Amino acid sequence: MSAAASSKLLSTPSLRKPWGVSLPPRFASFPALPRRTRRRSLVIVLSMGAKPTVLVTEKLGEAGLELLRGFANVDCSYDLSHEELCTKISLCDALIVRSGTKVTREVFESSVGRLKVVGRAGVGIDNVDLAAATEHGCLVVNAPTANTIAAAEHGIALLTAMARNIAQASASMKAGEWKRSKYVGVSFGEKTLAVMGFGKVGSEVARRAKFLGMKVVAHDPYAPADRARAMGIELVTFDEALSRADFISLHMPLTPATSKIMNDEAFAKMKKGVRIVNVARGGVIDEDALVRALDAGVVKQAALDVFTEEPPSKDSKLVQHESVTVTPHLGASTVEAQEGVAIEIVEAVIGGLKGELSSTAVNAPMVPAEVLSELAPFVVLSEMLGRLAVQLVAGGSGVKTVKVTYASARGPDDLDTRLLRAMITKGLIEPISSMFVNLVNADVAAKQRGLHITEERIILGGSPESPLEFIQVQIANVESKFPSAMSETGEIKVEGRVKDGLPHLTKVGSFEVDVSLEGSLILCRQVDQPGMIGRVGSVLGEENVNVNFMSVGRIAPRKQAVMAIGVDEEPTKAALKKIGEIPAIEEFVFLKLLKAPSNLFRLSPGKDAEDGDGEFAIIVEQVESSMKSFGKKTLEELKEQPMKRGRREKERERALLSGKKNRVEQRSESQSSPTFYHFKLLLQFIDMASDSKVSESETRNADGSVMEKRVETVHYQSTPARPGQTERRRDVEVVHQYHPSEADSGSGAGSMVADAAASMASSIRSTKDAISGKANESSK
Numbered sequence: 001m002s003a004a005a006s007s008k009l010l011s012t013p014s015l016r017k018p019w020g021v022s023l024p025p026r027f028a029s030f031p032a033l034p035r036r037t038r039r040r041s042l043v044i045v046l047s048m049g050a051k052p053t054v055l056v057t058e059k060l061g062e063a064g065l066e067l068l069r070g071f072a073n074v075d076c077s078y079d080l081s082h083e084e085l086c087t088k089i090s091l092c093d094a095l096i097v098r099s100g101t102k103v104t105r106e107v108f109e110s111s112v113g114r115l116k117v118v119g120r121a122g123v124g125i126d127n128v129d130l131a132a133a134t135e136h137g138c139l140v141v142n143a144p145t146a147n148t149i150a151a152a153e154h155g156i157a158l159l160t161a162m163a164r165n166i167a168q169a170s171a172s173m174k175a176g177e178w179k180r181s182k183y184v185g186v187s188f189g190e191k192t193l194a195v196m197g198f199g200k201v202g203s204e205v206a207r208r209a210k211f212l213g214m215k216v217v218a219h220d221p222y223a224p225a226d227r228a229r230a231m232g233i234e235l236v237t238f239d240e241a242l243s244r245a246d247f248i249s250l251h252m253p254l255t256p257a258t259s260k261i262m263n264d265e266a267f268a269k270m271k272k273g274v275r276i277v278n279v280a281r282g283g284v285i286d287e288d289a290l291v292r293a294l295d296a297g298v299v300k301q302a303a304l305d306v307f308t309e310e311p312p313s314k315d316s317k318l319v320q321h322e323s324v325t326v327t328p329h330l331g332a333s334t335v336e337a338q339e340g341v342a343i344e345i346v347e348a349v350i351g352g353l354k355g356e357l358s359s360t361a362v363n364a365p366m367v368p369a370e371v372l373s374e375l376a377p378f379v380v381l382s383e384m385l386g387r388l389a390v391q392l393v394a395g396g397s398g399v400k401t402v403k404v405t406y407a408s409a410r411g412p413d414d415l416d417t418r419l420l421r422a423m424i425t426k427g428l429i430e431p432i433s434s435m436f437v438n439l440v441n442a443d444v445a446a447k448q449r450g451l452h453i454t455e456e457r458i459i460l461g462g463s464p465e466s467p468l469e470f471i472q473v474q475i476a477n478v479e480s481k482f483p484s485a486m487s488e489t490g491e492i493k494v495e496g497r498v499k500d501g502l503p504h505l506t507k508v509g510s511f512e513v514d515v516s517l518e519g520s521l522i523l524c525r526q527v528d529q530p531g532m533i534g535r536v537g538s539v540l541g542e543e544n545v546n547v548n549f550m551s552v553g554r555i556a557p558r559k560q561a562v563m564a565i566g567v568d569e570e571p572t573k574a575a576l577k578k579i580g581e582i583p584a585i586e587e588f589v590f591l592k593l594l595k596a597p598s599n600l601f602r603l604s605p606g607k608d609a610e611d612g613d614g615e616f617a618i619i620v621e622q623v624e625s626s627m628k629s630f631g632k633k634t635l636e637e638l639k640e641q642p643m644k645r646g647r648r649e650k651e652r653e654r655a656l657l658s659g660k661k662n663r664v665e666q667r668s669e670s671q672s673s674p675t676f677y678h679f680k681l682l683l684q685f686i687d688m689a690s691d692s693k694v695s696e697s698e699t700r701n702a703d704g705s706v707m708e709k710r711v712e713t714v715h716y717q718s719t720p721a722r723p724g725q726t727e728r729r730r731d732v733e734v735v736h737q738y739h740p741s742e743a744d745s746g747s748g749a750g751s752m753v754a755d756a757a758a759s760m761a762s763s764i765r766s767t768k769d770a771i772s773g774k775a776n777e778s779s780k
């Protein structure tokens with residue numbers, strides 16, 4: 001197996017850039033979040049060996065296409081009909097469009113869940129049905145900045161061309177005429193320009209118009225007055241802008257509120273002889289009303305780059321009007337802007353496919369990298385709590401009223417709960433439905449299922465080192481399979497905290513417990529008495545089920561107690577029955593958490609689109625260069641290399657060991673230079689890969705067909721934060737899991753289950769061999 005091919009399978013959330021945190025490029029494939037490396041699980045997510053497919057339906061700059069080809073199979077199919085687009089889309093993971101492609105609800109429906117990202121290579125997203133995208137969990141990103149200058153320059157070009165009749169005079173001269181008096185223009189000096197929409201393009205137009213000697217006013221209900229003031233531009237009302245302007249330039253987006261905002265009524269408020277430029281969207285003008293205003297002389301001239309229908313009909317009165325200058329939507333069409341837009345959109349689409357949160361996401365919250373990095377363990381905790389809570393409901397489907405409480409010592413504005421709420425929603429919905437929930441569609445998914453989630457903040461005293469102290473999820477108006485999970489007030493209640501970087505369940509009903517949320521969980525209620533741990537433990541031991549954590553929460557000695565047992569493997573039904581039959585156990589429940597905690601931003605249920613190429617190469621390169629720089633011949637020698645630690649590393653290590661880290665340290669860690677710390681992570685990875693074992697298992701339906709297939713790696717992880725210490729841990733993770741709903745979704749995923757699982761198992765094995773082989777080779 002080639003290095004490149006094997007590398008695709010090394011796509012672990014912890015080994016690539018999780019949460020969009022930026023690492024130095026050399027370490028792009030190393031963990032950004034190994035703060036608590038001890039017991040941190042490494043999850044390998046299958047990429048099914050395939051590159052994602054990206055459909056590009058309109059001309060895109062070559063530099064962007066080149067970048068895209070390095071990551072995906074790129075299908076450039078221009079001039080597709082709507083039907084052709086709907087047919088093709090079911091084979092595509094992402095779609096890149098400009099303004100000419102209508103991405104309608106039908107397109108999302110036709111994609112049958114495969115389309116994960118729509119990239120709009122430009123600003124206006126009025127051609128994308130955002131509501132449909134959101135409902136389908138499809139991320140929409142745009143390229144909001146790269147064509148600003150081009151659009152502003154085109155606005156100014158139209159303004160000046162219009163004022164001096166350039167287009168008309170040029171056409172006349174080419175027709176053999178020489179008419180100097182017919183094309184007398186107007187000057188800008190002392191004239192007032194009203195910029196409608198004082199955003200990126202509008203303000204650049206305003207800046208340029210001032211240099212032309214114009215007085216500039218602007219109307220924008222949402223623009224900050226101080227920004228306008230700083231530019232010496234007066235912000236005025238809509239009516240005032242219309243009544244004062246000699247020239248009007250339109251720069252607002254097309255939305256239901258701005259549709260046909262320039263209508264008969266608006267034209268009636270304008271000065272007679274006003275001149276209008278539109279490089280925004282045709283739809284902001286009522287085009288019939290404009291023709292009337294032109295014919296009546298209210299509007300003296302218009303210069304239009306955009307039209308309600310594009311292209312407009314050949315006999316459009318507006319296009320043919322002698323006083324109108326037209327261009328075919330050329331605002332963004334400069335060489336520079338198109339290269340910039342292409343790169344901007346391709347980067348956003350690749351990020352989206354990798355599951356990173358893009359800063360240009362249109363239908364998902366933008367969360368700064370350092371906030372994401374800090375919230376990451378709470379994001380996992382949130383999903384786990386949602387999963388636990390819903391599995392405690394008897395029947396499961398009647399969940400309607402959920403209350404989430406976030407307790408924090410930080411100020412109320414210092415916590416973005418959208419991510420956490422989305423993950424709790426995911427945890428609540430996914431175990432009991434075939435829906436796939438992500439950050440994009442979480443709120444919509446909750447609404448569709450009639451799930452009402454309320455959020456409450458508790459502000460605690462004390463030091464706000466951590467963003468959150470605990471998260472509590474309560475489900476009201478339901479019964480529980482495990483009645484002890486009910487609070488005094490009659491809701492199912494689970495509470496969790498992050499300890500040592502890992503999610504812990506700390507309360508069930510009114511019982512305090514403390515169990516790390518890894519693997520799965522058995523909750524038992526019994527009368528507190530000696531020997532209970534041993535009895536349950538031995539049933540599990542006989543079944544070869546590894547207990548990873550255990551805690552007992554009791555009201556008082558020898559009274560009621562709840563025992564929480566974390567298990568790596570799922571016990572058989574017989575083992576669970578045996579536990580239930582232990583006389584002192586009064587109630588118990590088995591809760592499945594095994595599905596690897598998902599990357600919230602992963603946009604697809606079953607697979608992660610991955611860069612892949614390069615991760616393996618980077619690891620090998622790191623091994624090679626480290627050997628060289630330390631003058632070592634073998635991997636073993638390299639591992640023994642005593643590391644000199646600087647003050648920063650020592651501090652970081654201390655923080656790691658004490659489990660304490662402040663935000664500044666966490667931030668600096670994610671941006672830190674290649675040091676001792678990274679090197680140790682590299683060694684840790686090699687250890688993990690070379691010790692890992694792979695096992696496959698499957699669950700079958702009654703008819704013998706595969707219902708669920710899993711591949712698990714068991715690996716040993718040393719503790720790089722404690723040099724010289726040999727303690728090793730065993731971690732088990734399900735690395736891939738199919739749900740029956742996917743298998744019979746008809747999308748072809750089901751038929752790939754067996755192949756995918758087998759290919760991953762063999763790839764992990766060969767990757768392991770390849771790493772040690774390559775490292776040893778390089779030492780020769």
Ligand SMILES: NC(=O)C1=CN([C@@H]2O[C@H](COP(=O)(O)OP(=O)(O)OC[C@H]3O[C@@H](n4cnc5c(N)ncnc54)[C@H](O)[C@@H]3O)[C@@H](O)[C@H]2O)C=CC1
Nearest residue numbers: 123124151197198199200201220222252253279280331332
């Ligand atoms: N002709 C072309 O090739 C291009 C056209 N455009 C169009 O220009 C528009 C503006 O682009 P940017 O400046 O980059 O966007 P932007 O988002 O930076 O600015 C739009 C501004 O319009 C304001 N606005 C919203 N509703 C308004 C209303 N009712 N009245 C007045 N202002 C309102 C917003 O507050 C915002 O400040 C885009 O939406 C797009 O449709 C953009 C680039 C190229």
Ligand SMILES: O=C(O)C(=O)COP(=O)(O)O
Nearest residue numbers: 098099121122123124332
């Ligand atoms: O960015 C915008 O909003 C534009 O209107 C540019 O459109 P285009 O990409 O040139 O079709």
